[in-house]
Amino acid sequence: MPLTDADLAAIWLTLKLASVTTLLLLLLGTPIAWWLARTRSWWKGPVGAVVALPLVLPPTVIGFYLLVTMGPNGPVGQFTQSLGLGVLPFTFAGLVVASVFYSLPFVVQPLQNAFEAIGERPLEAAATLRASPLDAFFSVVLPLARPGYLTAGVLGFAHTVGEFGVVLMIGGNIPEQTRVISVQIYDHVEAMDYAQAHWLSGGMLLFAFLVLLALYTLNPTGRRK
């Protein structure tokens, strides 16, 4: 068995983190993307910029600020402590919160593009056919935005699997709690254990390729009529 128990634990933790994060992102990203796609508000620019921040900021910067805000003296930290939840850094929940923020643009932007591509007309047609706005969202928008959801889900998942800097800043390196694959690889390399690092890195490489292959074959980029 080329993978140690620690490796397997890291893989399991990574998949759990990515799944929970992706699910939360799709739920959270849908209203944000819908609002961004349709608003004419002045706030569209600022909100869009904040959502896109993780695309350009070094992960360590994001991790640092999250650490400060969620730490014992930060506003979020104070709040979670007052609820009796303790503080989030160096816990799985903290990792999830950080990952949601870190991967947000990878989910919001494909959804926003999908909603914008649908346009106003199908919603107007649905309204003339007695569908309330909520009804039209579920019966028309969601089915038409399916390719966007597929892209958003896959990118959000894959990007969370690949995160390192944020995890290190906010999660540290606690086995079965915050030690994800990328951290485990780092540990192997630090310990000059290149063979183990190869197994995990190769696995990640294969995973990333398969994910993108699936995305490009299942979701042809040809324009819909």
Add this chain to the structure above:
Amino acid sequence: MSIRARFRLDRSGFSLDVDLDLPARGVTALFGHSGSGKTTLLRCIAGLERAAGGYLDLSGEVWQDAARFLPTHDRPLGYVFQEASLFPHLSARGNLEYGRKRAKGGIDAAALAHIVALLGIGPLLERRPDQLSGGERQRVAIARALAVKPRLLLMDEPLAALDLARKQEILPYLERLHEELDIPVLYVSHAPDEVARLADHIVVMEAGRVVASGPLTDTLARLDLPIHLGEDAGVVLDAVVTERDARWHLARVVFADASNIGVWVRDGGHAIGHHVRVRILARDVSLALTRHSGTSIQNILPGVVEELADDVHPAQALVRLNMGGAPLVARLTRRSAHDLGLSPGQIVYTQIKAVALIG
């Protein structure tokens, strides 16, 4: 029973200001050039456009006034867009069912089957929109709008996105609808031939204002309107087939509003007694003071000059005539009008070069 619509809307570079009282039966054409506001008016009526301070009621049932604004999905209307706008993820049948199952008191299966047959889309029902031609998509869209059992049908240039052949394919279906529907239809169009074939009433719009509104025959015979119709100025008259000449393949049609005044037209295969519409363009009517013989023109009828008016081009004049009750409009050069000494009350012979049998 009528539709009252009053809307004011200000957009950059465009304003709509209409106050209309429309008949709650038959087809009313909203006619005008692009940019005249007819589509905006239709969207206001549908509630897709929110005109603050607007008023709309359908035979006394208020859909919009100062206090309330019924959202589109609560208005019992059907809407046909210029592009079919079918839902691409649903089959033709799925599109029909979408509105039918949501509408309160929607039509039953038998009525749906009737609409499907009326529009000839039976064989298409299992196909998806991208497997349908433009004309087929539009027929499905019309059926979809009817399947919600609307009390008002709004059609926004349903033929404008189609080529001539597809238009000819759909027009007969629209005429059948016209005969069968007992709900009012508002039909936006900039095509005079569609209006002539389908409309009972016409609202002429320009720059967001209503410049004329009334029954089709009377309104088209108004001399201040050809300005808006240009080369298509002319009258549309209801008529009945009274005689058929098998040898020459001609049929005689008598104008509905006139006592035994009629014209010979190409025999369209209609039985005697059949109601038809004829369209006579102003440019196809010439006038003479005496009855000519030795002319190729078959339709020469006496008429009374009612009104003369200048046409758009300074060389031309328009003359409205009364043919025993039926109106006719002739376009002449002003020199001809002057040389003939035309004046109201005068009896002249109208020489009608072409009569189009429509519907």
